[in-house]
Amino acid sequence: MIRIELDEASLGATRIAISPLRDAFCALHLALPWRRPSWPYQEWVVGAREVWREDERLAPLRDLLAEGRYEVSDFLLPRPVGTVNVHEELDQLRSTDPEFVRAQAAVSFPGMADEPFLLPYLKDPQAACAALADAYAAWWEGAIEPYWPTMRRLVEDEVLLRARTFATEGVDTLFSGLEARGRWERPVLELTKYYEAEYAAGERRLVLVPLVFAEGCRLYSTDDPEVVAVSYQARGAATLREPAEPVAEDRLGLMLGRGRAAVLRELAGPLTTAGLADRLGLAPSTVSEHLSVLAEAGVVTRHRVGRSVYYQLTDTGRSLLALLSGEGVLHAVA
Numbered sequence: 001m002i003r004i005e006l007d008e009a010s011l012g013a014t015r016i017a018i019s020p021l022r023d024a025f026c027a028l029h030l031a032l033p034w035r036r037p038s039w040p041y042q043e044w045v046v047g048a049r050e051v052w053r054e055d056e057r058l059a060p061l062r063d064l065l066a067e068g069r070y071e072v073s074d075f076l077l078p079r080p081v082g083t084v085n086v087h088e089e090l091d092q093l094r095s096t097d098p099e100f101v102r103a104q105a106a107v108s109f110p111g112m113a114d115e116p117f118l119l120p121y122l123k124d125p126q127a128a129c130a131a132l133a134d135a136y137a138a139w140w141e142g143a144i145e146p147y148w149p150t151m152r153r154l155v156e157d158e159v160l161l162r163a164r165t166f167a168t169e170g171v172d173t174l175f176s177g178l179e180a181r182g183r184w185e186r187p188v189l190e191l192t193k194y195y196e197a198e199y200a201a202g203e204r205r206l207v208l209v210p211l212v213f214a215e216g217c218r219l220y221s222t223d224d225p226e227v228v229a230v231s232y233q234a235r236g237a238a239t240l241r242e243p244a245e246p247v248a249e250d251r252l253g254l255m256l257g258r259g260r261a262a263v264l265r266e267l268a269g270p271l272t273t274a275g276l277a278d279r280l281g282l283a284p285s286t287v288s289e290h291l292s293v294l295a296e297a298g299v300v301t302r303h304r305v306g307r308s309v310y311y312q313l314t315d316t317g318r319s320l321l322a323l324l325s326g327e328g329v330l331h332a333v334a
Contacts, residue, residue, distance in 0.1 A: 002191040002220060004228060005200045011171050011187075013205035016159045017082035021089035022219055022231055023151065023211045024136060024144050025077060028052070028061065030216030031143065038215060040237040044147065051142035060128070060135040063117035073108035074223045075101045075121070075129070080209050084152055086140050090133040094126075101125035104223070147240060151212045153279075157269025158210040158234040164270065164305050178208075178232050181218060191218060191230065201228045210234035252324040263290045264321060267300060270310040 030037050031048040052058060064076070078092035105121040112118050120128035144151075166174045175184030181192040189206075199222045207229045209219070214233035221229040253261040262280055273291060277284040291311055294300040299317035302309050313321070 001196055002193045003198045004189045004191070004220070004222070004230070005198070006187050006189060006206060006228075007201060007203065009203040010201040010206050010228065014166065014171060014174070014208065015082075015205065016162050016166075016208045016210065017080040017229075018084055018152075018155050018159060019077075019080035019082075019089065019209050019211075019231075020084060020086040020140075020144075020148065020151075021093075021136065022077055022080065022209055023155075023213050024086065024140050026211055026216035026219065026231070027144060027213035028065065028139060028216070030213055032065065035216075040240050041213070041215065044143075044240045048143040051139065055138050055142055057138035058135050060132045061139065064132075066117070073104045074221055075104040075125075076132070077219070077221070079221075079224055079227060080207055080229055084156075086144075087137070090136055093133045093136070094130050096125070096129050098125035101129060150240075153266075153269075154212055154236040155210045155234050156275075157236075157271075160270050160275075160310070162208065162210070164310070167305060182230075182232060189230070191220060193218065199228070204228050206230065208232060212237055212240070252321070255324065259286065260290045260294060263287060264294060264299065264313070264317060267311060267313045267317070270303075270312045272308050272310055276311070 027048065029035070030041055031045050031052050033049065037045045052062075075096055078089055078096065081088075081092070083089060101121050102125055105118055106113070109115070109118050113122060120131070162174060165177070172184065172186065175182070175189060178184070183190040204224070205227050207227050209229055209231040210233075211219075211231050212234055214231055215237070219229070219231040221227070252264065255261075256264065259282065262282075263276060266276055266279055271279075273284050273288050276282075276291075277287045280287065291300060291302075294317070295302055295311070299314055299320055300311050301314050302311050304310075
């Protein structure tokens with residue numbers, strides 16, 4: 001069990017951030033040959049394991065994650081900054097302070113300084129991190145990128161939901177509904193792990209990172225001087241199941257018009273007019289008009305949080321979507 005004590009300063013500065021690189025890393029753990037992924041990941045893992053076996057560019061990752069090496073060093077994963085672009089995080093990795101890499105390598109792999117897999121991180125950390133970033137990029141390209149549009153929607157929706165909960169109901173409600181493997185008993189956040197450790201956040205801010213592939217591993221980072229980062233399972237992992245057969249014709253589009261149908265399809269979770277416009281590449285005024293019509297028809301509902309108005313599907317909207325396009329809302333997997 002990992003216990004992280006959070007003071008009022010840490011709790012007050014809590015934020016939620018997306019990290020595609022952390023999702024890719026946990027996905028990689030889930031694809032390792034000795035893992036047995038649960039149902040939502042079983043279709044995905046077949047192709048992912050082929051990438052893991054066959055792509056020689058992944059050698060630096062294979063060396064670090066050989067069976068028996070379970071330590072996750074902070075130099076493997078830069079601080080989450082909330083980007084949806086994995087290449088921004090890989091640029092962070094390439095620019096990691098060489099002394100930090102050496103220090104973390106020594107802590108994570110004690111007594112292994114002469115091991116071939118670790119020597120590059122001790123002798124030339126900058127070159128080693130560049131090679132590691134290239135390996136991540138190859139893994140992303142082969143195993144994650146085709147799924148990223150769906151994953152991005154899931155984690156963005158998760159951020160909106162959790163941010164709204166935090167803003168309207170407070171941190172206790174935010175933590176109590178986080179997930180089964182995390183438990184909040186003020187002022188301690190407990191994470192289920194196979195070993196015991198205790199940490200105090202001090203005045204560092206807490207960053208929660210929702211992941212689609214959190215079944216691969218739960219991540220927590222406590223060595224950063226400014227943040228304590230904790231990952232958790234985002235809802236909706238079932239979307240990684242085998243894709244449905246394509247629909248022969250767009251019946252939803254024929255009934256509602258393509259613009260309104262596109263708006264309806266995007267509303268898997270609460271979104272603002274501006275958020276929908278960004279996703280669809282439409283003018284906010286156009287999206288607003290579509291939303292007004294859909295709300296009047298009873299297929300979407302609106303609610304205000306502060307200055308923002310969020311829209312989401314009603315039960316009628318979900319039924320319509322499922323009936324006409326085979327896109328019913330999927331249930332989350334715990």
